[in-house]
Amino acid sequence: xxxxxxxxxxxxxxxxxxxxxxxxxxxxxxxxxxxxxxxxxxxxxxxxxxxxxxxxxxxxxxxxxxxxxxxxxxxxxxxxxxxxxxxxxxxxxxxxxxxxxxxxxxxxxxxxxxxxxxxxxxxxxxxxxxxxxxxxxxxxxxxxxxxxxxxxxxxxxxxxxxxxxxxxxxxxxxxxxxxxxxxxxxxxxxxxxxxxxxxxxxxxxxxxxxxxxxxxxxxxxxxxxxxxxxxxxxxxxxxxxxxxxxxxxxxxxxxxxxxxxxxxxxxxxxxxxxxxxxxxxxxxxxxxxxxxxxxxxxxxxxxxxxxxxxxxxxxxxxxxxxxxxxxxxxxxxxxxxxxxxxxxxxxxxxxxxxxxxxxxxxxxxxxxxxxxxxxxxxxxxxxxxxxxxxxxxxxxxxxxxxxxxxxxxxxxxxxxxxxxxxxxxxxxxxxxxxxxxxxxxxxxxxxxxxxxxxxxxxxxxxxxxxxxxxxxxxxxxxxxxxxxxxxxxxxxxxxxxxxxxxxxxxxxxxxxxxxxxxxxxxxxxxxxxxxxxxxxxxxxxxxxxxxxxxxxxxxxxxxxxxxxxxxxxxxxxxxxxxxxxxx
Amino acid sequence: xxxxxxxxxxxxxxxxxxxxxxxxxxxxxxxxxxxxxxxxxxxxxxxxxxxxxxxxxxxxxxxxxxxxxxxxxxxxxxxxxxxxxxxxxxxxxxxxxxxxxxxxxxxxxxxxxxxxxxxxxxxxxxxxxxxxxxxxxxxxxxxxxxxxxxxxxxxxxxxxxxxxxxxxxxxxxxxxxxxxxxxxxxxxxxxxxxxxxxxxxxxxxxxxxxxxxxxxxxxxxxxxxxxxxxxxxxxxxxxxxxxxxxxxxxxxxxxxxxxxxxxxxxxxxxxxxxxxxxxxxxxxxxxxxxxxxxxxxxxxxxxxxxxxxxxxxxxxxxxxx
Numbered sequence: 066x067x068x069x070x071x072x073x074x075x076x077x078x079x080x081x082x083x084x085x086x087x088x089x090x091x092x093x094x095x096x097x098x099x100x101x102x103x104x105x106x107x108x109x110x111x112x113x114x115x116x117x118x119x120x121x122x123x124x125x126x127x128x129x130x131x132x133x134x135x136x137x138x139x140x141x142x143x144x145x146x147x148x149x150x151x152x153x154x155x156x157x158x159x160x161x162x163x164x165x166x167x168x169x170x171x172x173x174x175x176x177x178x179x180x181x182x183x184x185x186x187x188x189x190x191x192x193x194x195x196x197x198x199x200x201x202x203x204x205x206x207x208x209x210x211x212x213x214x215x216x217x218x219x220x221x222x223x224x225x226x227x228x229x230x231x232x233x234x235x236x237x238x239x240x241x242x243x244x245x246x247x248x249x250x251x252x253x254x255x256x257x258x259x260x261x262x263x264x265x266x267x268x269x270x271x272x273x274x275x276x277x278x279x280x281x282x283x284x285x286x287x288x289x290x291x292x293x294x295x296x297x298x299x300x301x302x303x304x305x306x307x308x309x310x311x312x313x314x315x316x317x318x319x320x321x322x323x324x325x326x327x328x329x330x331x332x333x334x335x336x337x338x339x340x341x342x343x344x345x346x347x348x349x350x351x352x353x354x355x356x357x358x359x360x361x362x363x364x365x366x367x368x369x370x371x372x373x374x375x376x377x378x379x380x381x382x383x384x385x386x387x388x389x390x391x392x393x394x395x396x397x398x399x400x401x402x403x404x405x406x407x408x409x410x411x412x413x414x415x416x417x418x419x420x421x422x423x424x425x426x427x428x429x430x431x432x433x434x435x436x437x438x439x440x441x442x443x444x445x446x447x448x449x450x451x452x453x454x455x456x457x458x459x460x461x462x463x464x465x466x467x468x469x470x471x472x473x474x475x476x477x478x479x480x481x482x483x484x485x486x487x488x489x490x491x492x493x494x495x496x497x498x499x500x501x502x503x504x505x506x507x508x509x510x511x512x513x514x515x516x517x518x519x520x521x522x523x524x525x526x527x528x529x530x531x532x533x534x535x536x537x538x539x540x541x542x543x544x545x546x547x548x549x550x551x552x553x554x555x556x557x558x559x560x561x562x563x564x565x566x567x568x569x570x571x572x573x574x575x576x577x578x579x580x581x582x583x584x585x586x587x588x589x590x591x592x593x594x595x596x597x598x599x600x601x602x603x604x605x606x607x608x609x610x611x612x613x614x615x616x617x618x619x620x621x622x623x624x625x626x627x628x629x630x631x632x633x634x635x636x637x638x639x640x641x642x643x644x645x646x647x648x
Numbered sequence: 649x650x651x652x653x654x655x656x657x658x659x660x661x662x663x664x665x666x667x668x669x670x671x672x673x674x675x676x677x678x679x680x681x682x683x684x685x686x687x688x689x690x691x692x693x694x695x696x697x698x699x700x701x702x703x704x705x706x707x708x709x710x711x712x713x714x715x716x717x718x719x720x721x722x723x724x725x726x727x728x729x730x731x732x733x734x735x736x737x738x739x740x741x742x743x744x745x746x747x748x749x750x751x752x753x754x755x756x757x758x759x760x761x762x763x764x765x766x767x768x769x770x771x772x773x774x775x776x777x778x779x780x781x782x783x784x785x786x787x788x789x790x791x792x793x794x795x796x797x798x799x800x801x802x803x804x805x806x807x808x809x810x811x812x813x814x815x816x817x818x819x820x821x822x823x824x825x826x827x828x829x830x831x832x833x834x835x836x837x838x839x840x841x842x843x844x845x846x847x848x849x850x851x852x853x854x855x856x857x858x859x860x861x862x863x864x865x866x867x868x869x870x871x872x873x874x875x876x877x878x879x880x881x882x883x884x885x886x887x888x889x890x891x892x893x894x895x896x897x898x899x900x901x902x903x904x905x906x907x908x909x910x911x912x913x914x915x916x917x918x919x920x921x922x923x924x925x926x927x928x929x930x931x932x933x934x935x936x937x938x939x940x941x942x943x944x945x946x947x948x949x950x951x952x953x954x955x956x957x958x959x960x961x962x963x964x965x966x967x968x969x
Binding site: 128216217269273277278296298299300328330342344517521522537540545546554555 | 678679681684685686687688690692694699700703728731732734735738742743746798802804808811814815816818820914915916918920923924932
């Protein structure tokens with residue numbers, strides 16, 4: 066263990082003894098000497114301090130600048146270092162207090178006031194205040210600063226407004242009531258005193274600030290771990306933040322771990338060997354590996370935890386873009402009966418068994434059961450049924466000839482290509498199974514896997530694809546996917562960027578999304594999004610296929626492992642601990 | 649000699665210009681660009697994508713982009729990586745030494761093994777030793793590095809003797825210098841062995857073939873007829889004549905020092921340049937690819953130059969002036 070880690074442990078132990086007399090389980094409020102109202106992380110077991118937790122990711126972080134970071138290779142390590150005003154509880158998917166200890170909403174739903182937690186300090190000792198929050202908002206809305214924050218906080222072209230009330234309170238205003246407001250406040254807060262000079266130097270300079278060539282100890286946040294070192298292509302090392310603002314139910318300061326290391330291992334097979342060899346402590350088990358890992362639990366001294374269904378979806382889409390396709394095919398694909406028939410013909414159970422080793426369930430709608438909050442389980446389902454498929458095709462005027470070939474009303478044989486990105490072997494396998502299913506209907510589908518970049522180029526151009534096996538990972542709030550679902554959206558892939566919705570049901574989805582965006586009552590929003598899920602399942606613009614089940618393997622010596630399919634195996638890293646004193 | 653070297657140096661300029669121009673056009677003409685990934689993110693608006701395209705200069709015609717890039721490179725500024733937002737040179741520098749360590753170790757293994765084995769195999773043609781080495785060589789040539797890399801990693805996992813990939817252990821920073829060297833050496837065993845044995849296989853076959861040919865030459869018969877012992881015949885006369893083509897190969901290998909291990913680096917998670925370049929090509933991080941190509945092109949030319957100079961040293965018949 067490094068000298069610094071030892072210091073951290075000693076400091077940590079000191080803190081523990083300091084907080085000892087203040088214990089108040091379930092009774093009076095817990096206080097810390099420096100923080101009046103620490104957040105109590107009540108769920109889970111009371112742990113012991115010390116130890117190093119080693120995990121692995123497949124790519125290097127691209128930046129340490131949280132504001133411009135976009136992809137998980139940067140946001141996962143940075144989530145150890147930074148906190149949001151509010152945070153998502155991965156158990157319940159509810160929004161909970163974070164750096165803000167409480168908030169209020171005005172009756173019209175347009176004004177939000179946050180009260181900040183007093184005494185929280187950045188890793189370099191500077192206190193976190195309302196000025197930092199204001200600085201983060203200013204940065205996000207500075208033209209030219211990259212990152213998705215501005216887009217997330219803009220509603221129908223109207224940005225949010227904000228104001229510092231005093232050192233510990235901030236007020237936000239939106240033009241209209243903004244439904245997903247609270248979830249946008251989960252953004253991590255970066256320190257003003259470290260970054261204001263960079264912002265003053267202009268957006269181009271700011272985008273480059275805190276790049277991966279910055280000394281890691283300069284990257285300071287309020288999070289559970291401080292960044293200690295970064296070796297490109299190898300690892301990022303974090304140390305315990307002795308000033309963290311969360312405590313366990315007994316009032317012990319979190320996190321328990323003294324050190325946290327994230328290895329960078331670009332090859333999934335190597336990553337897996339590293340876990341099995343004991344060089345790594347937590348590993349995200351792929352669906353196909355599940356049976357083997359489960360069988361090796363005893364000899365490998367680890368436990369496989371079920372993390373439930375994933376938030377990512379795989380689907381089959383038919384191109385309905387008049388700019389990309391010509392009549393016979395366009396007419397088939399734009400016909401709801403045709404899409405429903407194909408949906409009945411797809412054997413989703415076979416996909417689950419053959420591609421995911423049985424670790425997947427059929428999926429019929431756009432929100433997976435992982436999203437406990439917004440999932441609507443009562444949507445139309447399409448169990449594998451060739452009879453219903455043929456009925457639907459007949460209703461749409463398709464006929465199967467004596468030669469076994471399906472033809473449309475004008476006598477055109479039904480054949481098309483099935484594109485997917487070649488790098489994703491699971492998608493290629495899925496497309497192949499679908500191709501086989503379609504043979505039974507007399508449809509000739511030709512498999513056309515292509516390089517990701519080529520395919521995206523085609524999709525962006527005039528949409529010159531026919532059938533497409535694709536997927537994406539949705540955020541908790543469906544609002545974050547509005548660019549996909551609204552008919553004007555550029556990612557409304559089957560018929561993108563429409564000036565006016567071309568069908569009645571697309572018009573209804575547009576209305577539902579607009580309405581949900583300006584509704585603050587979450588129950589009402591859930592109803593609106595339920596209706597959207599019903600329409601999608603009925604109309605099948607995207608034929609959802611299967612929902613994989615995730616699991617995480619962790620050493621038996623680790624406790625409080627509560628993986629979440631949304632937030633991963635270490636979302637609650639501050640309360641993970643070693644039950645034995647080693648490492 | 650010096651004039652020759654200077655001339656080759658000057659030739660390097662139009663060559664690099666040509667390489668960079670052609671690759672720039674090739675990268676830009678292939679479908680998709682760096683922003684493909686960003687565009688697929690539903691949270692990012694079209695306006696943001698357009699803004700990024702302007703920032704990166706990707707909205708300008710190709711020839712303007714190239715001219716701007718060239719102008720900066722002439723001032724030794726290789727630009728910024730799109731993905732990492734750090735200078736391309738910083739990225740290359742932080743990976744360069746690691747790749748050199750791996751490839752030089754592999755090169756040493758390959759040559760120290762291949763030359764003696766090749767000589768031995770040639771002087772005992774069709775003997776049991778020769779056949780065994782030849783069989784080994786065929787296996788070595790036909791096994792792809794990612795496969796042998798994985799097999800060795802698996803062996804390391806089963807035995808627990810060696811670490812599974814990477815270049816340094818978790819506590820590397822706290823070790824004294826000899827501990828650091830030992831740590832890197834332990835991690836180096838698998839990748840250097842994979843690359844070294846793989847290269848040795850081909851080289852050994854080359855050495856054997858060349859030497860067999862030379863051993864049949866008239867001057868060898870003459871030397872033997874004069875009554876010179878078998879050892880001096882082989883080492884003083886035959887080997888020196890057989891080694892010329894290998895020196896040329898050596899030049900090429902110097903040229904591949906930076907890029908030859910890309911796939912293996914991915915498998916054994918060696919933090920090298922090859923891995924960086926491979927990832928950059930895949931995600932179309934234009935200036936990183938261009939920077940790497942310029943450096944790769946330079947090392948290839950320099951490697952060939954080194955080979956040509958070594959040829960002069962090894963073979964007195966060759967003169968360049």
